[in-house]
Amino acid sequence: MNALISLNDVCKSFGGIVVADHISIDIHRGEILGLIGPNGAGKTSLFNLISGVYPVDAGTISVAGQSLDGLALHRRARLGVARTWQNMRLFATMSVLENMLVAPRDYPGEKISHIIFRPKQVAAASQLLRERAMVILGRMKLEAIAHANVNDITFGQQKLVGLARALMNDGDCLLLDEPMAGVEGVAYDTMKTIVREEAAAGRAVCVVEHNVSFIKDLCNSAVFMASGKILERGSVDTLLSSKTLADLYFGA
Numbered sequence: 001m002n003a004l005i006s007l008n009d010v011c012k013s014f015g016g017i018v019v020a021d022h023i024s025i026d027i028h029r030g031e032i033l034g035l036i037g038p039n040g041a042g043k044t045s046l047f048n049l050i051s052g053v054y055p056v057d058a059g060t061i062s063v064a065g066q067s068l069d070g071l072a073l074h075r076r077a078r079l080g081v082a083r084t085w086q087n088m089r090l091f092a093t094m095s096v097l098e099n100m101l102v103a104p105r106d107y108p109g110e111k112i113s114h115i116i117f118r119p120k121q122v123a124a125a126s127q128l129l130r131e132r133a134m135v136i137l138g139r140m141k142l143e144a145i146a147h148a149n150v151n152d153i154t155f156g157q158q159k160l161v162g163l164a165r166a167l168m169n170d171g172d173c174l175l176l177d178e179p180m181a182g183v184e185g186v187a188y189d190t191m192k193t194i195v196r197e198e199a200a201a202g203r204a205v206c207v208v209e210h211n212v213s214f215i216k217d218l219c220n221s222a223v224f225m226a227s228g229k230i231l232e233r234g235s236v237d238t239l240l241s242s243k244t245l246a247d248l249y250f251g252a
């Protein structure tokens with residue numbers, strides 16, 4: 001079966017810093033791939049390259065066989081690349097629901113001409129989006145805080161809202177950048193459940209995470225990166241028992 005997300009020999013440098021050094025990764029539907037490595041390894045940069053924050057220097061990235069080369073962030077989002085951000089990027093003055101309604105893909109209200117000439121269609125689409133947002137919040141047991149300001153909810157809830165917003169995209173590729181960092185208690189379990197459900201629904205999921213038990217519980221396989229290079233890949237157990245990883249990651 002062909003991979004849904006395919007990175008082929010991807011390279012990227014910023015000045016002298018190599019963040020991606022001939023990276024090739026395939027992620028299939030239903031797979032949860034763990035991406036681990038020390039800070040500065042290039043994990044977030046890889047997500048930035050896939051989602052189109054900046055272009056690759058060399059190599060190709062494709063989704064469902066279509067090359068993403070030259071496509072801007074929003075075009076890639078339309079092709080189903082959904083992601084969360086390590087630092088969440090929620091809009092502080094907005095409610096949970098409003099944060100989820102910011103720029104989901106294919107919303108006709110994006111075009112001013114549609115708002116003027118097709119107001120009914122825009123209103124209906126807007127209603128559907130709200131309903132979809134509430135369903136996602138329901139899965140996270142967060143309906144009760146839909147109208148709360150994002151500043152007034154817990155950190156764990158904010159991280160869930162970051163995921164909820166990514167799910168509004170309804171894309172088949174889900175890139176999660178440290179979803180568990182700082183998350184504990186109920187939010188932790190919810191995060192795990194939702195990520196599992198998304199993979200089971202046929203999405204290709206890639207998770208950057210330092211939380212080893214999360215990776216162990218959820219990932220089929222993992223990739224270990226340092227200094228822009230893939231040093232090891234394979235089953236999570238194999239990876240976690242690797243000496244290279246222990247030396248570089250845990251400083252053992």
Ligand SMILES: Nc1ncnc2c1ncn2[C@@H]1O[C@H](COP(=O)(O)OP(=O)(O)O)[C@@H](O)[C@H]1O
Binds near residue numbers: 019037045
């Ligand atoms: N836009 C950028 N310009 C210059 N350097 C960057 C940029 N983005 C990331 N870097 C550098 O690339 C390296 C990898 O960063 P990053 O991908 O954020 O690592 P990780 O997510 O694995 O901690 C770091 O040294 C970082 O400072």
Ligand SMILES: [Mg+2]
Binds near residue numbers: 043044045086
């Ligand atoms: Mg990072």
